[in-house]
Amino acid sequence: MVDVAINAMSDWAANGSNANTGGFFPAADACDALLDSTRTVVGEFLGADASGICLGANMTTMTMAFTRAVARTLTSDDRVVGTQLDHEANVSPWRIACELSGAEHVLTPFDVKTGRLDMDAFEKLVDDRTKWVAVTGASNLIGTMPDLETVIAIAHKHGARVFVDAVALAPHKQINIRELGCDVLATSPYKWYGPHAGVMYIEPQLLNSLPIAKVRAASETGPRKFETGTPNFESIAAVQAAARFLIEEDMQQLAKIEGDLFAPLLEGLLDTPGITVWGPHDLASRAPTVSFTVDSMTTDRVAQELAAKKIAVWSGDSYAMEIVQRLGLTNSGGVVRAGIARYVDSEDVKHLLTTVRGLVSR
Numbered sequence: 257m258v259d260v261a262i263n264a265m266s267d268w269a270a271n272g273s274n275a276n277t278g279g280f281f282p283a284a285d286a287c288d289a290l291l292d293s294t295r296t297v298v299g300e301f302l303g304a305d306a307s308g309i310c311l312g313a314n315m316t317t318m319t320m321a322f323t324r325a326v327a328r329t330l331t332s333d334d335r336v337v338g339t340q341l342d343h344e345a346n347v348s349p350w351r352i353a354c355e356l357s358g359a360e361h362v363l364t365p366f367d368v369k370t371g372r373l374d375m376d377a378f379e380k381l382v383d384d385r386t387k388w389v390a391v392t393g394a395s396n397l398i399g400t401m402p403d404l405e406t407v408i409a410i411a412h413k414h415g416a417r418v419f420v421d422a423v424a425l426a427p428h429k430q431i432n433i434r435e436l437g438c439d440v441l442a443t444s445p446y447k448w449y450g451p452h453a454g455v456m457y458i459e460p461q462l463l464n465s466l467p468i469a470k471v472r473a474a475s476e477t478g479p480r481k482f483e484t485g486t487p488n489f490e491s492i493a494a495v496q497a498a499a500r501f502l503i504e505e506d507m508q509q510l511a512k513i514e515g516d517l518f519a520p521l522l523e524g525l526l527d528t529p530g531i532t533v534w535g536p537h538d539l540a541s542r543a544p545t546v547s548f549t550v551d552s553m554t555t556d557r558v559a560q561e562l563a564a565k566k567i568a569v570w571s572g573d574s575y576a577m578e579i580v581q582r583l584g585l586t587n588s589g590g591v592v593r594a595g596i597a598r599y600v601d602s603e604d605v606k607h608l609l610t611t612v613r614g615l616v617s618r
């Protein structure tokens with residue numbers, strides 16, 4: 257978490273204004289004002305109408321609640337199209353919604369060699385029965401950024417709505433929901449230097465009409481319809497501060513810094529014999545995230561060896577189960593994933609490459 261977000265959280269908790277919404281006294285007014293101002297700042301960060309910004313626990317929990325509502329609108333004549341590039345948090349909730357409603361759930365494949373979404377297959381899968389397309393903005397495992405503009409255009413042509421999982425996209429690329437025109441977009445502030453929380457933009461008319469499970473006393477319209485129970489105000493104060501921080505940092509600037517660090521990382525791994533890089537081998541339309549395996553070593557072992565040198569990487573599937581399955585790596589322990597964030601520098605990249613090369617030459 258960035259300092260300004262940590263401070264915002266503790267300042268909120270310490271300032272004596274932590275009551276609840278909807279009262280006639282200052283501590284209640286402060287809670288209303290915090291929700292309003294956070295929706296405004298996060299709306300600015302995501303290029304979205306603030307009245308569609310919902311605040312919650314995390315992406316998975318919010319997506320489960322969202323798809324539970326969608327399930328009530330689906331029938332056995334309907335179809336939901338997802339992708340094999342997606343994290344389980346944008347696969348399982350839709351699968352469950354389809355099981356509940358009898359709708360069909362299909363996943364668009366990706367090209368194993370290039371790591372890119374198979375757009376021809378996607379176009380064939382989206383038909384007039386398709387009510388929802390669930391797509392990732394960036395793969396959390398291999399970094400691929402699907403062409404969202406085209407995905408959304410194809411879906412909307414058939415009258416389908418689009419749900420974008422932007423958890424692995426938002427930390428790395430400027431998002432503009434108005435320009436994209438997606439119906440829903442989910443992101444996790446803890447991936448963009450904020451607190452453990454979730455943010456979901458739901459197009460306001462959809463939000464108002466969707467049969468969301470809620471208590472009778474809760475609002476019938478707007479974000480409070482979707483935000484069950486008492487908001488996590490401390491965390492929301494920090495979400496706002498993190499969004500402000502990124503607006504000030506400038507996402508385009510940040511993407512450039514990350515890109516400059518990522519290029520030598522990718523190139524270095526590709527140039528190392530005994531290492532296989534999975535997913536795109538190029539720098540276009542991707543997040544600065546790379547997955548690899550070391551031919552002579554299990555992925556857990558690689559992660560342990562790197563951890564011993566103070567390098568934090570993940571091993572396994574990182575919940576991108578469909579990708580790992582399609583790559584045929586499920587039984588061999590998945591991949592090792594490394595990525596660039598704002599606090600990584602070129603020395604870190606060199607250290608990782610030297611350490612990995614040391615493992616290969618053993």
Ligand SMILES: Cc1ncc(COP(=O)(O)O)c(C=O)c1O
Nearest residue numbers: 314315316343345396423424444
């Ligand atoms: C691409 C992607 N989607 C969804 C999630 C789930 O997010 P959350 O932890 O907020 O539920 C993650 C978490 O790592 C992710 O990387």
